[in-house]
Amino acid sequence: MFNRQAVTCRISKHLSAKAILAGALITIVTSGLLLTVQFTRAIAINANFLERDTQNIAESYQAELAKALITNDSTEVEPIIRSIIAAPFILSVGLYHNDDKALFVETKKDPYSRGEFKGIAKHLKQPIRSLTLLIHSTDDTSRQLGYLNINFDIRFHIERVASTIVQNMLFLVAQGIVISLLLIVFYYRYLCKPIVEIAKQIKQCDIPNAQGGQIGGKYQPRNDELGALVNELNTFIQLVDQAVVAKETALNAADHSYKNLSTLLESLPHFISVKDLSGRLLLANKSYVKALQLDPDNYIGVSENDFLSFVPESTRKTLKYADEEVLAQEKTVVLPEVEWKFSDGKFMALEMRKIVISYRGHKAILTVALDITERKEHQARVQYLAYHDSLTNLPNRHLFLDRLDQALLRAHRSGLYGALIFFDLDNFKNHNDTRGHLFGDEILINIAKRLKDTIRNQDTIARLGGDEFVICLTELSDDELTAKNLGSELVERILTCLRQPLTIENTSVQISASLGVAYFNNDSLSASELLQHADLAMYKAKEAGRNRVFVFENAMAETVARLRQLKIDSKEALADKQFYLVFQPQFDSETMEITGAEALLRWKHPTRGIVSPDEFIPLLEESGLMPLVGQWVIQNAVKTASIWHDHKLVKKGFKISINVSPQQFRQVSFAHEVQRIVNQYSLEAELINLEITESMIIDDITHTANAMNELRNIGINFSIDDFGTGYSNLNYLKLLPLDIIKIDQSFVRDILKDQSSIAIVQTILSMAKQLNLTTIAEGVETQHQLEALKKMGCHVYQGYLYSPPIKAEQFQQLLEN
Ligand SMILES: [Mg+2]
Numbered sequence: 001m002f003n004r005q006a007v008t009c010r011i012s013k014h015l016s017a018k019a020i021l022a023g024a025l026i027t028i029v030t031s032g033l034l035l036t037v038q039f040t041r042a043i044a045i046n047a048n049f050l051e052r053d054t055q056n057i058a059e060s061y062q063a064e065l066a067k068a069l070i071t072n073d074s075t076e077v078e079p080i081i082r083s084i085i086a087a088p089f090i091l092s093v094g095l096y097h098n099d100d101k102a103l104f105v106e107t108k109k110d111p112y113s114r115g116e117f118k119g120i121a122k123h124l125k126q127p128i129r130s131l132t133l134l135i136h137s138t139d140d141t142s143r144q145l146g147y148l149n150i151n152f153d154i155r156f157h158i159e160r161v162a163s164t165i166v167q168n169m170l171f172l173v174a175q176g177i178v179i180s181l182l183l184i185v186f187y188y189r190y191l192c193k194p195i196v197e198i199a200k201q202i203k204q205c206d207i208p209n210a211q212g213g214q215i216g217g218k219y220q221p222r223n224d225e226l227g228a229l230v231n232e233l234n235t236f237i238q239l240v241d242q243a244v245v246a247k248e249t250a251l252n253a254a255d256h257s258y259k260n261l262s263t264l265l266e267s268l269p270h271f272i273s274v275k276d277l278s279g280r281l282l283l284a285n286k287s288y289v290k291a292l293q294l295d296p297d298n299y300i301g302v303s304e305n306d307f308l309s310f311v312p313e314s315t316r317k318t319l320k321y322a323d324e325e326v327l328a329q330e331k332t333v334v335l336p337e338v339e340w341k342f343s344d345g346k347f348m349a350l351e352m353r354k355i356v357i358s359y360r361g362h363k364a365i366l367t368v369a370l371d372i373t374e375r376k377e378h379q380a381r382v383q384y385l386a387y388h389d390s391l392t393n394l395p396n397r398h399l400f401l402d403r404l405d406q407a408l409l410r411a412h413r414s415g416l417y418g419a420l421i422f423f424d425l426d427n428f429k430n431h432n433d434t435r436g437h438l439f440g441d442e443i444l445i446n447i448a449k450r451l452k453d454t455i456r457n458q459d460t461i462a463r464l465g466g467d468e469f470v471i472c473l474t475e476l477s478d479d480e481l482t483a484k485n486l487g488s489e490l491v492e493r494i495l496t497c498l499r500q501p502l503t504i505e506n507t508s509v510q511i512s513a514s515l516g517v518a519y520f521n522n523d524s525l526s527a528s529e530l531l532q533h534a535d536l537a538m539y540k541a542k543e544a545g546r547n548r549v550f551v552f553e554n555a556m557a558e559t560v561a562r563l564r565q566l567k568i569d570s571k572e573a574l575a576d577k578q579f580y581l582v583f584q585p586q587f588d589s590e591t592m593e594i595t596g597a598e599a600l601l602r603w604k605h606p607t608r609g610i611v612s613p614d615e616f617i618p619l620l621e622e623s624g625l626m627p628l629v630g631q632w633v634i635q636n637a638v639k640t641a642s643i644w645h646d647h648k649l650v651k652k653g654f655k656i657s658i659n660v661s662p663q664q665f666r667q668v669s670f671a672h673e674v675q676r677i678v679n680q681y682s683l684e685a686e687l688i689n690l691e692i693t694e695s696m697i698i699d700d701i702t703h704t705a706n707a708m709n710e711l712r713n714i715g716i717n718f719s720i721d722d723f724g725t726g727y728s729n730l731n732y733l734k735l736l737p738l739d740i741i742k743i744d745q746s747f748v749r750d751i752l753k754d755q756s757s758i759a760i761v762q763t764i765l766s767m768a769k770q771l772n773l774t775t776i777a778e779g780v781e782t783q784h785q786l787e788a789l790k791k792m793g794c795h796v797y798q799g800y801l802y803s804p805p806i807k808a809e810q811f812q813q814l815l816e817n
Contacts, residue, residue, distance in 0.1 A: 015192045023180025027173055035169045039120060042161045047154040050089050051131060054152045057084055058133040065095060066135050069104065069145040077105045085109060089156035091128065095135075098146045120162045121155040129154055194219055194226050198233065205237060210244035212237035271350070271369040274359050277327070279304035282359055288369075291348070310343050319352075323365055326354040337372070349376045389463040391441055392448035400462035400470055404527040407460075407474045412522045414475070417483030421471040421491060422534035423515040425498075426546040428467035431509070433666060434700045440467075442504045443511065454497045456490075470531070484519060484551075491517055491549055512547035514538055519551070539563065566611060567619040570603075574629055578604055581636050582805035585814065586657070586776055586798045589786060594815065595796055596655040596689065599637035600805045601629070621663060630664035635677050638688065640808045642681035649815040655689040655717060662696045666703065671710040678714070685715030689740065693721050697732045705736055712737040719776070724760050733771055741768045743794065745779025751788050758788075765793050 061080045068077040077095060084093045085107050094106040121127070131150045137143040201215040214220070215237065216230030265272055265285045274283040281294075281302050289296050292307050299307075308316065315338055326333040335352040342348070350369040357366045387399035395403065404420070411418050425447070432440035444467065451461050451469070460472045473490055476483035495515065502509045516537025518530055525533075537552040540559065544550065573579055579601060586596040603611045620626045641656035664670060678685050690711070697704050697720075708718055719740030720733070724747055733741075743764055750757035761777075768775045777789050780799030789797065803814070 015187060015195075019184050019187050020180060023176070023183060027176030027180065031169055031173050031176065034172065035165065038165045038168070039162065042165055043120075043124065043154070043158065046157055046161055047129065050152055050154050050156060051129065053087065054090060054131050054150055055133065057087055057090070058131070058148055058150055062133070062135060063138055065148060066138050066145055069095070069097065069135060070137070072104075074105050078107075081105050081107045084150065087152075089154075090150055090152045092149075092151045094149045096146050096149065098135075098144045104146065119159060121158040124155060124158065127153055127155045191226075198226075198230060202233065202237075207237065207240055207244065210241045210248070212241045269371065271367075271371070273367050274357070274364050275304060275367070276359075276362065276364050279323075281307070282364055311340055315339055322352070322354050326356055326365060327363075330356050337376070338369070347373065349373045392445055392463050394448050394452070394469075395460060395462040397462065397464045400460060400464070400472070401527050401531075403460045403462075404472050404530065407472050408520060408525065408527060408530070410474065411520055412524075415478045415522050416474070417476040417478065417480060417487075417519055417521045419473040419476060419483075419487040419490075420518045420520065420530050420534045421473065421494065421515055422518075422531065422538045423469055423471075423494075423498075423513045424538065424542075425467040426512045426514055426542075430662075430695070433662075435505075435507075439504060443502060443509060446502050446504065447498065447511065450497050450500075451494065454493055459490075470534070478521075480519075480521075483521070487517065487519060491515060495549065514541035514546045515549040516541055517549060517551045533557075536561075563615070563619065566605070566608070566616060567623055569605060570616055570619050570623060570625060573603055573605075574625070574632060576606070578606065579629065579632065580604065580807075581633065581640065582807055583640070583656075583811040584798050584805040585803045585811065586655075586796060587802040589790060589795045589797065593651065595653060596657055597641075597811060598657040598659070598691070598798060598805075599633060599640070600659070601633050602805075617661075621661065624663070626661040626663040627667055630661050631673060631677075634658050634660075634674060638677050638681050638683055641687055642683040643808075644812060644815060645683060645687060647812075649812065650687070654687060656687055657689045657691050657719060659691045659721065660696075662693065665692060665696050665707065666700070671707045674711055674716065675714060678716075685711075686717065688715075689717040689719050691719050691721040691742065694723065694732075697736065701732065701735065708737050722778075724764055733767075733773075738771070738773055740774045740776055743775060743777045745799070748777050748779045748785055748789070748797075748799070749781075751785055758792075761789070761794070762792055769793070 061084060064080050065077065068074075068080070081093050081095065084090060092106065092108040095104045096102065097104055128151055131152065133148040133150070134144055135146045135148060137145055197217075198215060198219065201217070205212040205215065214234055216227075216234065219226045219230045220234075221227065222230075268285065269287055270285075271288040271291055272283075272285040273281060273288050275281050281299055281304065284292075284294065284299055286296075288294075289299060294302065294307060308319075311319075318335065318338065322333050322335055333354045335350075335354070338350045338352050340348040340350060349372050351372045352367060352369045354365055354367050357364055359366075387396060388394065389396045407418055410416070425443070428440065428443070431443060444463070447469075448461070448463060451471070455461055455471060456473075458474050462470050464470055471494065473487060476486045495513070498511055498513045502511060516534045516539065518533035518537060520530055533552040536556050537550040540556050541548045541550040543559075543563070550556070582600050582602055583597040584600060585594045586598065587593070588595045601613060601617075603613075603616050605611050617626075620629055637656055637658045641650075644650050644654075660670075667673075674688075674690070678688065692704070692708075712718070717739040718737060719742055720738055721742050722744040723741045724744050741764060743761055747757045747761050747764075751761060765775055774796065775794050777785075777794050777797040778799065780786050780789065780797040780801045782801060785799075786797060786801060789795070806814070
């Protein structure tokens with residue numbers, strides 16, 4: 001990691017060696033310079049000395065020369081001139097007159113008479129200098145007589161001077177060398193050696209492992225540059241140590257983060273992969289490797305073209321474009337849905353995101369894909385459910401209306417008739433309430449399945465909700481009669497299908513339905529209008545006693561509309577006190593006494609007047625109001641009976657009979673509610689007789705028995721109403737705390753003419769006798785009927801023969817009389 005060079009090096013590289021070289025160079029250069037300067041100065045000084053000596057010599061002969069010039073006697077002058085030229089450095093002397101500048105006397109000698117000049121003297125420029133001395137009259141110094149011209153050689157003495165200089169210089173050079181050597185020793189001892197030692201110590205420091213420690217040793221406490229260097233180095237090493245520790249910590253943290261990230265990537269359900277720009281796989285998480293069945297140990301470098309070969313060509317193109325886009329834009333590219341179809345036929349929908357990243361220093365494409373197959377299926381399911389009924393998988397109202405619209409449009413264009421069938425299952429609510437919703441659901445599922453198999457391909461069946469179904473028959477015929485005949489055939493087929501018993505939970509269930517049919521062709525009916533027509537026809541079928549088919553006719557609309565309105569109005573009737581009770585006496589023809597009264601509910605509609613119970617009771621049941629109204633009936637019947645009782649108008653054994661509806665009876669709180677009302681009016685419970693129907697017993701024998709026994713324990717009586725019209729199962733009668741059987745008025749009505757009615761009444765009477773039950777005949781209207789009944793053994797009756805249902809006040813008068 002660290003390239004640490006050896007501390008030792010070549011001698012030439014040693015600082016001490018460099019110091020020697022530098023010292024020598026400096027000594028030579030400075031000595032040379034000094035020598036030159038000294039030479040120059042010595043020449044100048046020597047020249048000055050010689051010039052001054054020449055001057056002194058010439059001046060010493062001035063007076064004699066002035067005299068000689070005046071006298072113009074050359075003999076006097078010559079000895080003087082010879083004396084002057086005797087000086088070894090003077091080469092020529094000439095004396096001149098001032099008047100005509102004519103030479104008076106001149107003497108010369110050979111400049112080289114002393115021998116040849118050598119060394120520096122040889123190279124000297126202008127070695128011969130001139131000196132002119134003006135000669136003045138001794139009497140009158142202002143009078144110039146002539147002049148003396150002397151040439152002298154400055155090279156005189158120059159060798160001696162140069163020799164001295166050279167000797168001095170040699171001494172200086174020697175001194176320089178000695179000083180340099182001393183400096184080298186000093187350098188080595190006090191600088192180079194400590195630096196090398198410190199360098200060695202630095203080398204031995206364990207810097208890579210942050211174990212630098214302290215260096216310097218004996219140099220550390222020194223208060224000089226080395227001490228400062230060591231201190232700074234120690235500080236530096238310490239900082240490096242800290243940096244190394246920080247780096248290690250950061251690396252550890254990064255390593256930890258990397259492991260966490262790796263674990264995260266591996267545990268993610270997303271398919272994560274990194275590929276290079278040529279499509280070769282660089283990285284993939286477990287999910288990706290598993291999904292593509294790659295070799296976990298050898299997937300790196302595998303080409304995308306190989307491992308994605310199963311993907312459809314179109315998808316591969318999409319992926320390629322996405323790669324190009326992500327590379328061009330360098331921002332995330334999202335592919336909302338990519339389909340993978342595996343060779344085994346398995347399908348996978350993916351949501352992909354691609355982004356360019358730097359992977360190990362190279363540009364790469366990161367792909368993150370999420371399996372959205374389930375979400376997609378869920379969406380498809382949601383979409384399916386938006387148009388289908390989840391229970392039966394049939395089209396729902398929404399889809400049906402759409403198809404009906406299309407059917408109407410086609411019928412309008414083609415003129416071909418179609419038919420809309422609207423039906424619901426008769427008494428379906430009973431199945432639901434008594435055997436549970438799951439049972440009811442099974443019925444609906446089975447019915448739907450059967451009908452789907454029954455109808456033609458071009459027809460549509462849908463479930464609108466509850467037990468309501470619709471079927472649209474199309475393309476029947478362009479002839480009305482033919483169309484209706486075909487329609488009837490198909491309806492008959494549907495009815496037959498519906499009427500076949502179903503087996504659910506090992507129980508055979510008989511189903512019937514009421515059907516309404518509305519035909520259409522090119523009339524301008526809307527889908528909702530047509531539905532309304534079929535619905536009205538169905539309503540009519542129900543009204544007519546169920547289990548039948550009615551075809552819509554315009555006249556129907558009014559009746560059905562009336563019932564509709566009544567149903568709506570019935571919701572307000574209780575609050576508006578439109579309901580009231582009437583009481584029909586029950587009369588014992590033997591004792592000639594009133595033994596009881598049946599409380600009957602009546603409705604006086606504010607605009608329509610009295611509404612028949614046959615009309616409004618089913619409406620109350622359908623709208624779910626029956627329990628509430630039934631409670632009102634019990635409350636008011638008990639209240640009335642308590643008044644009669646308080647007035648002591650009723651004899652022992654008198655009973656007020658109150659009809660209980662199946663919906664009311666099925667309520668969990670029913671028994672409790674009856675007890676509350678009885679307690680409220682402090683009426684003896686024995687005076688109350690609740691009339692229940694056979695169907696209520698059959699529906700849920702356990703609940704019925706429990707509720708009846710609970711009320712029987714406080715003294716309430718029970719009668720079974722309209723006996724003989726339902727199941728008439730003797731076993732049930734044995735199980736329940738019954739007191740009275742009421743023979744249905746249909747048998748009484750036919751008792752004089754119909755043998756089977758007679759037989760039924762006789763059977764009922766003998767059965768009642770065996771079970772020790774009282775019988776009351778309903779609907780006795782003539783004396784003949786009464787006589788016939790009495791002959792058979794039934795003497796208690798109610799009916800118009802004795803009295804129609806009357807209001808409470810009238811009944812009270814009857815009792816008083
Ligand atoms: Mg009744």
